[in-house]
Amino acid sequence: MRAISPLSLISAVTTLVTLLLVLSPSQALASPVSSVKRATSSSYWLANIQRQGSVAFGSDSSYAVYRNVMDYGAKGDGSTDDTAAINAAISAGSRCGWGCDSSTVTPALVYFPPGTYMVSQPIVMLYYTQLVGDALNMPTLKATAGFQGMAVLDSDPYDSSGANMFTNQNNFFRQVRNFKIDLTGMPQTAGAGIHWQVAQATSLQNIVFNMIPGSASKQVGIFMDNGSGGFMSDLIFNGGNYGAFLGNQQFTSRNWTFNNCNTAIFMNWNWAWTLKSVSINNCGVGLDISNGGSTNILIGSVILMDSKLTNTPIGVKTSFTSNSAPATAGTLIIDNVDFSGSTTAVAAADGSSILAGGKVVASWGEGRQYSSTSGSRVQGSLAAPSKPAALLDSSGKFFERSKPQYENLPASAFISVKSFGAKGDGVTDDTAAIQKAMAGVNSNQVLYFDHGAYVVSKTISVPNTIKMTGEIWPLIMATGSFFSNPGNPQPVFDIGTAGQSGAVEITDLIFETKGPAPGAIMLKWNMASAQGASGIWDTHVRIGGSAGTQLQSDKCSKNPSSTAVNTGCEGAYMLFWAGTKSSGVYLENTWFWVADHELDLTDHNQINIYNGRGVYIESQGPVWLYGTSSEHSIFYNYEVR
Secondary structure, eight states, X not given: OOOOOOOHHHHHHTTOOXXXXXXXXXXXXOSOSOSSOOOOSOOOGGGTSOOOOOOTTOSOTTOOSEEEGGGGTOOOEEEEEOHHHHHHHXXXXXXXXXXXXXXXXXXXXXXXXXXXXXXXXXXXXXXXXXXXXXXXXXXXXXXXXXXXXXXXXESSOBOTTSOBSSOGGGOOSEEEEEEEEEOTTSOTTOOEEEEOOOBXXXXXEEEEEEOOOSTTOOOEEEEOOOOBOOEEEEEEEESSSEEEEEEEEEEEEEXXXXXXXXXXXXXXXXXXXXXXXXXXXXXXXXXXXXXXXXXXXXXXXXXXXXXXEESOSEEEEEOOOTTOSSTTTTEEEEEEEEOTTOSEEEXXXXXXXXXXXXXXXXXXXXXXXXXXXXXXXXEEEOOOOOOOGGGBOTTSSBOOOOOOOOTTSOGGGEEEGGXXXXXXXXXXXXXXXXHHHHHHOOTTSEEEEOSSEEEESSOEEEOSEEEEEESSOOEEEEOSGGGOOTTSOXXXXXXXXXXXXXXXXEESOEEEESSOEEEEEEEEEOOBOOTTTOEEESOEEEESSSTTSSOSHHHXXXXXXXXXXXXXXXXXXXXXXXXXXXXOEEEESOEEEEOSBOSSSTTOOBBOOBOXXXXXXXXXXXXXXXXXXXXXXXXXXXEEO
């Protein structure tokens, strides 16, 4: 879908590519400036635990998964230009950049200690990168007055011909969290915080964007031109022309705050976008979905829910009319939004009032409304949906909980599975070691999976009181005869037992199969939890298409001329199952993906993987799904009973 050129700022810099950006990763500084690990001024556990992660299916045994930018020469002193050092930390190790498109065997977890890092050119996020600032004292990335480039952080740079480093709709697996991004040292006519052109398994969390306020400001917090994504939460935008300039196929965004922006959110285009828990303060326009005008609306649909506007004259600006085109474009649902601080809740593109402000809007919508096969246009109040109390928080909003980062726990609370004998080498059967580790940590500790590939041949029984997290998505790989019978499927991770209650937290893991496992249920959730006690965040199930899975394009390439099932390319039985006795299940930014194309082999061909079922919800209690996606299973992607 083609959208308007967003800003003179952005269109100009897409062709302004600095020498730093066109260098291949291998031309950047390849190793730390010192072999001695620098001391950190923070007690944040992530900076202080023992590092022993490795890439099971890579070719370089010395490859560093974890990097501290200060080990590569960054100062963070507020005056030194740290651009080259930060980009060196990201790119060390012949990582996936120009000409690569995707790779799962060169991951990097890049840590920024507290400090102010001056940057004069974009910090380029290569594929499979997590940029993590200190959670106790967030570092600042501050653009210099002469900054040249599209944005301070760039997830998908353009070259001088306008081509991207990565295919935007396949730009998976990246995170940015715990930063302040400061544009106030730049001229007010230029500057963007993050160019976030991404797809699934991506997230932004706990980021503050500081921009120059005022009607003359042209600065942007997030610039997103396209992609197929993802999830963002816990963001604050101060000042600027647009807090967030958005364009993507589908996205979920939660807990955003906008202060003193000219327009808080400008929706350039989309297929579907959910905005929840948005606080808009002292802005000119809250949400602009008018792009394209009434003859060519570029916005598919938007849900705005559980939100509040204060001292913002126009809440939502729209181009939808009784005869706007396309017929289904410009769909808007407003659910429990407080427009008490807006003169006009919904305005036409010319500013005329469609819905007056000054009140809480329980349920209002515009778009096409269907009854059976017949449809008609609607623009007005809707019957408020029924909301079970078990799904709501104490204020009457749908409950939500951000991914835990355990910032208040000491490094000593993190217990590595390798301490219990797990290898994570993609070959050794780690079943017994992982099961021992599950029993060996208490509820005040966190079980830590160093990066690697942990092969399991039988069910892992997950206790009902455990926290676990991983180093940039370590792999849990199911394999063997135990998982081979679809007539008797078995869980890989069996979480709690039916009739139990407890608290389980899982973050930053990936579950795969090693070869066909048509009898594997990758995750089964059995137990009950109180609201907010349990959850799974930034954790994904990926079947086939990547190194070590034995379900790649060399065996499973798509063959349109054949309808026969290749049993050597069967995936799993089911990706996620919430059982009948489960409740309090909270999933956020979880991608259940049966790969439809190759990530690691150079052909990047489309592939055929035959996976039985996606996400199956039998729970009779509350279940929350935020920013989840389930793709390419045979019988269903989601089934809720």
